[in-house]
Amino acid sequence: MSSFKQLFGNEKNKAITVVFLNAILQKTGRSRIKDISFANTELGGEYVDDKESRLDLMVVTDADEWINVEMQFGNKYDMINRSIFYWSRAYLNPLGKGMSYKQLRPVIAINILNFDLFKQTERFHTSYHLYEDEEQFELTDMMEYHFIEMGKLIQAWKDDKLDPWNSVLARWLLMLGMVDHRNKKIYDDIYAELEEIAMKDESLREAFQNWEELSMTQEQKLAYESRLKRIMDEESFQRDMDLLAQEIERGKEEIRQKEKKISQIKKEAVMKSKKATARRLLLHGIEVELVAESTGLPRDRVMGIQRDLEK
Secondary structure (H helix, E strand, O other), X not given: OHHHHHXXXXXXXXXXXXXXXXXXXXXXXXXXXXXXXEOOOOOOOOOOOHHHHEEEEEEEEOOOOEEEEEXXXXXXXXXXXXXXXXXXXXXXXXXXXXXXXXXXXXXXXXXXXXXXXXXXXXXXXXXXXXXXXXXXXXXXXXXXXEEEEHHHHHHHHHOOOOOOOOOHHHHHHHHHHOEEOOOOEEOHHHHHHHHHHHOOOHHHHHHHHHHHHHHOOXXXXXXXXXXXXXXXXXXXXXXXXXXXXHHHHHHHHHHHHXXXXXXXXXXXXXXXXXXXXXXXXXXXXXXXXXXXXXXXXOHHHHHHHHHHHHO
């Protein structure tokens, strides 16, 4: 998971880290995160790899609530107890001498696991709080746990139970799950769909590109860049075609309007000519019926011209 920390654990990628965390925390109704800092606190470790398997984040929400987020990744050693252990360390860490308990901040533990943990459910994302046993009201919002099981996520994808187009969380987690480091494979179907979604999701596109840089071989990077360029070229070409079609339609409409105007002018000219002919014939004493027949004008129109001549 070191590539995960490189992607989400630095200032350069602060914006996409905020988007990713909001996608997870929206499930429990937390206020949206507006800022984030990357804590450099050492909470101690039970195993040598603990430093690599955890990410400590301090976030501030739109409600001006400071929250410490502990993210821990795939480690099968007593995962639930480990999560509680690190939660307690993060919760107590800010409490110095002379500080009030009111100054303690909520701590949210997010555990992203590359193995299945809970046999009781097929859901890949579960969350936990402290509730009263009978009436189920919340004791405190200072404690919150999230467990995300990537194996179940991939299974949900295979079973067509995920909709990354309409679920921000699904698309972000699929981005993390599309590279299976243990089996050294990439899920091409996930890869292809996320490419398409990333064209319309700027934050995902930025994370997707950075993730590929961290996760792929040079050959895979070149293939990805080639495919990305092809998709962008195709979209650009389609936009150009759409604009051209609009220009052609506008041109056709202008031609239709001009033809309509020309037709009207022609009709008016023909009518003017008929009236002039009718006047000449009437002045020469030709009967109204014969003038109407000769010019094609209605009889009443010819009579109207005659009346004008008699005035």
